[in-house]
Amino acid sequence: AEAAEAVALYVHRIRLGVGAMAAALGGLDALVFTAGIGENAAQVRAGVAEGLGWLGAQLDEGANLRAGPRISTPDSAVGLWVIPTDEEASLRAAALSVLDGSGPG
Numbered sequence: 673a674e675a676a677e678a679v680a681l682y683v684h685r686i687r688l689g690v691g692a693m694a695a696a697l698g699g700l701d702a703l704v705f706t707a708g709i710g711e712n713a714a715q716v717r718a719g720v721a722e723g724l725g726w727l728g729a730q731l732d733e734g735a736n737l738r739a740g741p742r743i744s745t746p747d748s749a750v751g752l753w754v755i756p757t758d759e760e761a762s763l764r765a766a767a768l769s770v771l772d773g774s775g776p777g
Contacts, residue, residue, distance in 0.1 A: 730747065
């Protein structure tokens with residue numbers, strides 16, 4: 673029960689953040705789920721998408737369970753995507769560019 677409450681709070685906080693961004697931007701064209709939870713937690717993605725119906729986001733439940741890459745319906749006003757990341761490779765490339773003198777710093 674406590675874990676379910678924690679997930680519900682997590683989803684709620686994501687919705688708040690997305691809502692604030694949508695308000696600041698005047699809407700959204702797409703929302704990308706990435707990294708560990710975004711790539712692997714269909715329940716979290718579904719909860720977030722469910723709360724974005726007011727933006728016109730429509731979740732394709734089957735695509736969400738398969739982790740996409742596109743998890744919105746074709747007629748969704750907001751594209752919903754799952755895009756894998758490789759944070760370690762990005763950090764490694766940035767560190768190497770600093771060490772070899774080609775990057776910032």
